[in-house]
Amino acid sequence: SDFLFYVNFYFIKYRRKVVELNLVNSFPEKSKAELLNIEKKFFRILTDYIVESLKSFTISKKAILTKGKIIENPEMTALLKEKRNIIISVGHVGNQELVNLFMSASPDFAFTLKAAYHQLANPYFDQFFHQSRTRFGSQMYTMKGAHLAIHKQDLDRPFAFFLVNDQSSPPNKSYWTNFLNQETSFYKGMAVFAKKYDMPVFFMHLVRPKRGQFELSFVKITDEPTKATENEILEKHVRLLENNILEDPQIWLWSHKRWKHKKPE
DSSP: OHHHHHHIIIIIOTTHHHHHHHHHHHOTTSOHHHHHHHHHHHHHHHHHHHHHHHHTTTOOHHHHTTTEEEOOOHHHHHHHHTTOOEEEEEOSBSOHHHHHHHHHHOTTOOSEEEEEEOOOSSHHHHHHHHHHHTTTSOEEEEGGGHHHHHHSOOSSSOEEEEEEOOSOOOGGGSEEEEETTEEEEEOSHHHHHHHHTTOOEEEEEEEOOSTTOEEEEEEEEESOGGGSOHHHHHHHHHHHHHHHHHHSGGGBOTTSOTTOSOOOO
């Protein structure tokens, strides 16, 4: 990973312009030296993520359990005992490939893990990734099959439905708000599902205490989604995600073209 960082940062320069622009717009108060420091740390971690993701295809259950730690949330535990399904909103903070494998393997996370993903165009690679991501028990559904995931009830235990919500969403069908000092669009699906199926929502907060390790905690967004508006649910997700990023900027996926859409008039 150290070697890949050096080659990429100084020679290949994969999406460095994208990262630099994202950082400048997100942190207008920071100096060039401060922004460069975040940029370098991000690219070092990015190559870690690449190597870790390659290893995730073959990593054993015993090994993956050494990578993470879950901080228990009593409110989630109570919902588990009540056999209530929940939604967990996440962003591209940390290595989500490892997080998925860790949580589906961990005895400390008693919910069945379900997640939505973007289907790959190549059916061979799509099947390959699907098998790798589900080998410790998680269930993966395409974005079009998200409703099916919620309707398919596991009789033995409730499920936690993971939804990543920090991608660039269609400008005319989005919730718009200020995020990292910029007008930003967010998908509404998480809030729509929460209200339609009366599913409590938690945000997954991730910290990276050291290389190759992560700790997960869960912050309640709402346990009464039918009494909240979609915008209230989404706004709380946005603020929790922003705080997670501001605590440790280099662990977020800055190479993503997050702000390619502009807010409609």
